[in-house]
Amino acid sequence: MHIFPQTPNCSKFSPIHCLAALSVAIYLITLHTACGGIKETARNKQPTIDDYNFAVHYDIDNNKATDSVSYEELPAIEVLPTIYQPALTQTHDIKHTKLDLRFDWQKKHLIGKAILTLQPHFYTSDKVNIDAKGFDIHSIALLSKDKANMPLKYNYNDSLVLEINLDRPYKRDETYQIAISYTAQPERLIKHHTGRFHYDNKGLYFIMPDSLNPNKPYQIWTQGETYGASCWFPTIDAPNQKTSEEITITVENKYQTLSNGKLISSTNNPDGTRSDYWKQELPHSPYLFVVAIGEYAVYKDKWRDKEVNYYVEPKYAASAKAIFGNTPDMLTFFSERLGVDFPWDKYSQAVVRDFVAGAMENTSATLFYEQLQRDERELLEGNDDDIIAHELFHHWFGDLVTCESWANLALNESFATYGEYLWIDHKYGRDAADAHLSQDLRAYLNEAEEKKEPIIRYYYSNADDDLFDAHSYQKGGRVLHMLRNHVGDDAFFTAVTQYLKAHAFKTAEVNDLRMTFESVTGEDLNWFFDQWMLTKGHPELDIAYSVDTANLRATVIVQQTQAQDKVFILPTQVEIVYPDGSKERQNIRISKRNQTFTLPIKKTPKLLNFDPEKILLCTRTEHKGTQGYIDQYYHYNNYNDRWEALQALGKLNDTDNNDLQKLLLHAATNDPYYALRKEAIDILDSQTIASEKTLQTQIIAIARTDAHPLVREAALARLDKSNTPEVIAAFAHAMRDSSYQVIYTALQGLFTLAPEKAVYYAQMSENTDNPTLINAIAHIYSQAGTSKNQAFFEQHLPKTYTYNRYAMIEFYSKFLQRCNDNETTFNSLKTLQSIAQNDSNWWIRLRAAEAIRDMRTQYVARQLSESRATAAIHNTTNTPKMSAEEQLDFIDKAIDTLKKRETNQQVLSIYNSFN
Ligand SMILES: [Zn+2]
Secondary structure: OEOOOOOOOOOOEEOOOEOOOOHHHOOEEEEOOOOOOOOEEEEEEOOOHHHHOOOOOOOHHHOOOOOOOOOOOOOOOOOOOOEEOOOOOOOEEEEEEEEEEEEEOOOOEEEEEEEEEEEEOOOOEEEEEEEOOOEEEEEEEEEOOOOOOEEOOEEOOOOOEEEEEEEEEEOOOOOEEEEEEEEEOHHHHHHHOOOOOOOOOOOEEEEOOOOOOOOOOOEEEEOOOOOOHHHOOOEOOOOOOOEEEEEEEEEEOOOEEEEOOEEEEEEEOOOOEEEEEEEEEEEEOHHHOOEEEEOOEEEEEEEOOEEEEEEEOHHHHHHHHHHHOOHHHHHHHHHHHHOOOOOOOOEEEEEEOOOOOOEEOOOOEEEEEHHHOOOOOHHHHOOOHHHHHHHHHOOOEOOOEEEOOHHHHHHHHHHHHHHHHHHHHHHHOHHHHHHHHHHHHHHHHHHHOOOOOOOOOOEEOOHHHHOOOOHHHHHHHHHHHHHHHHHOHHHHHHHHHHHHHHOOOEEEOHHHHHHHHHHHHOOOOHHHHHHHHHOOOOOEEEEEEEEEOOOOEEEEEEEEOOOOOOOOOEEEEEEEEOOOOOEEEEEEEEOOOEEEEEEEOOOOOOEEEEOOOOOOOOEEEEOOHHHHHHHHHHHOOOHHHHHHHHHHHHHHOOOOOHHHHHHHHHHHHHOOOHHHHHHHHHHOOHHHHHHOHHHHHHHHHHHHHOOOHHHHHHHHHOOOOOOOHHHHHHHHHHOOOOOHHHHHHHHHHHHHHOHHHHHHHHHHOOOOOOHHHHHHHHHHHHHHOOHHHHHHHHHHHHHOOHHHHHHHHHHHHHHHHHHOOHHHHHHOHHHHHHHHHHOOOHHHHHHHHHHHHHHHHHHHHOOHHHHOOOOEEOOOOOOOOEEHHHHHHHHHHHHHHHHHHOOOHHHHHHHOOOO
16 A cells, blocks of 8 residues: 655655555655656655654554443553564465445444355365454354354454354365354444554444534445455455455445445346446455545546546546556556556555545555545645555555565555556656655655664564555565666566566565566666665665776775675776766676775776665665755766755855855756756745845745746745845735645745735635645744634635645644634633544644644633633633633543543554643
């Protein structure tokens, strides 16, 4: 799956990919443009570890609040030890799964009938264990020709596993069928299940309007990975099971349904419901089963003779093609590149509300979180091709060839992450692809500051919490890129094709991948797989150069400075660049902690470039100085070299250097890749721009004319110290920009230079539906609002979601502190409390709860005892009059209620420190 969008320090505005929470939690939110663009958007900042002071990294998507269940005692936090986690021992194999499903929206129940066709794996057996979490079991019977519906005895004491006694021992060449009639009750799971089955993973989700969001659509959807499938149907819930399936879904006629495989028939029932019958004959793992139900607009596209459908909410019908429209081209590209055609019956993509991750690659029916739904104007800043490509690539790596156990999850996720790179390279070119890969490296290095793990992890505590991270995803993708570079394109894709064909509709573990590569290349690759996949850490390199002109020799001194004892083996190249522009590359192989390489040269070189394609997964310290990096920018064509030069120059902060200023302006105006134009602008100093009229004029021109909105925005952001009529005019002009992002920054710039104008524009724009613009206005009011602007927050906050909601709470909290009166503050309690109780994302619940905590702190700071005599005021909730003391009492009760209802133990531990 794709975890929520995550980003490294540097930037991009967008979301995540498949499940697991990518550290989403962790970094900035970024908008990840299709072309790999990266854009820092501070307003979308997500909670960081520093914010909360504990490691909450990867479980963002696993938290679902519930508003329909009350809780008594919450258990203490269960700290699970890190242990060896083997693949499930296969005693029985599920050959086929047939389900008949109905739903009780009111109770949030699934009423199901399952017929499982099973077979002993090898050993004769008269017992079978079936995972079924939190079910009410109505009957279990054996189906056979001679003994139709023979009831079977079973034990279900833990409400997790059905231990079923068969009527007799079965041999490995015998199949048998079990019929299970049950009611799945996902809300029970939140209360009852802890431990290695994730606390918040309930598998089946009912979405419906609530008091906070009365316009929320009715939807039902499922999430299987990692152990959620058995929350809604009985199965052997492990990735090393593969089963064909049939699912009949009965719903009210107004709903569309989506599941795996083909829609074979739709039958209207006498009671006004409709039964859709879906069937997939190709076997896949239970965690890839899916049901999605909702009122959708469906855009029908096509690839070869297969259906390609895009399910969006009706409001986004017009932009469905703009959001997903590259899918058929991706199907062609991946099928050809991998040498294996897309194997499944169809490919549908659906957007669901309150999803637990960025997206999930359910076989032939991928689900995405709602942030993918954008109109064409909103798509100007970049599309979501990366996440779309990631999920599609999983249909080979994950769905066709499945990791044998979650320890080998990286075989799914590393490839899916690398699929993003392959698509971006194919569609948007080398700069965009390099930028994407560079971001992946930074995401991993960022995470590596907190933890270092082997990519393939047999030892872990909880799969959901531990494995869906920047190691399994970004580091894994970079390792595959190194492997490709080491063996060459032909060998890489030959091996990948062989691996896919050998393990199609089966499972694989990392040794299968290694042995395929060894078979193709003839090389023993244990060193590579051990070093990069089975061992933690990465090399930290210090690189120094010298040139002996007299003897025509260049020297490269490489030191591995990482703290561990480990020494990495690193085959790479050094590129020698001569003054006439000619270049040559020489191979080196690093295998020691300190190593000196002497290279023959033809004449005195202009530059020496270590690892010129920037393939190695490492940190590098080089000693080049300002001029060295200026030369590097001008003389190298590679994105990474240009980016690295700009980064280094930014850090050197050599602002008096005229050559540097010239380079920055040159890059800001002329670099072919927008993210580097933006990077150069970001390095320019606002104060310098304010004091140099010519420079200011050039920046204004960029702000008005650059083709990319994120460059225009960066230019505007650099004008915030230039209080001239021309700059004010540029900001005003930008208020009509096609990009909301640009308008956001223009509003902020105006606020700095001419606040009354910014407030005017904010008020004029209040009726927008665009979340970026809503946040822009909220940002202004958080700095200059008065209590009369509270209505804006109360109106829009319930309609926002995920990152935008997080940002809006942030602004609201600042706004309330700014107003600094009990009445305004107290009027926000109901909305904040509702979010803190009901939002599906723990980090949003937490932020809302923190806003309430801050409210309480304010009350106390206002010296309650003094105000007690005078403050008898109205509040919004009907209570006629309440003293400040009574209001404080209300707030305390609200916090107590949050503590009682919160299901995420880490969040709860923070609440317990509130007062
Ligand atoms: Zn994924």
